[in-house]
Each structure stands twice: as structure tokens, then as C-alpha cells.
Amino acid sequence: MCWFTIGAVVGAIPGGGVIGEILILSIFGFLQGTLAIMLVIATIIDAPATLLNSAGNIVCTMIISRFVKNKKL
Numbered sequence: 001m002c003w004f005t006i007g008a009v010v011g012a013i014p015g016g017g018v019i020g021e022i023l024i025l026s027i028f029g030f031l032q033g034t035l036a037i038m039l040v041i042a043t044i045i046d047a048p049a050t051l052l053n054s055a056g057n058i059v060c061t062m063i064i065s066r067f068v069k070n071k072k073l
Contacts, residue, residue, distance in 0.1 A: 017042060
């Protein structure tokens, strides 16, 4: 049940991973000081990760579009 919750919480929205990280830290019993370190790391990594995700989605869409255009439907 808790793994389903983690998968559902970590969405494709900027900053959404922080909620999942807090949940993981609380499940595994990490110290509260770890949360502050994780928030700093998440803030730094969040913008490039969102950019990479968006760029990857666009590239995949372009590749699929090229394959679909070449087929006779």
C-alpha cells in the first residue's frame, strides 16, 4: 500500500517529488535533519529535471509522429 502511495505522490509537477521524498524519509525513519538536506538538493535538481522531462516528451512525440506519418492508414 505505501509503495502505491509513493508512486502516486511523485507526479509530473514541479516540486511534486518533495512530497514523495518526505514520505520515504518518514517510512524509513531518517532523522529530521536529513529532510533539510533533501529539500536543498531537491530544489537544485528540480528545474533541470523538469526541463529534461519536457524535452524528452517532445522528442518522443516527434519520433512517434514521424513513424505514424510514414504508415498508410
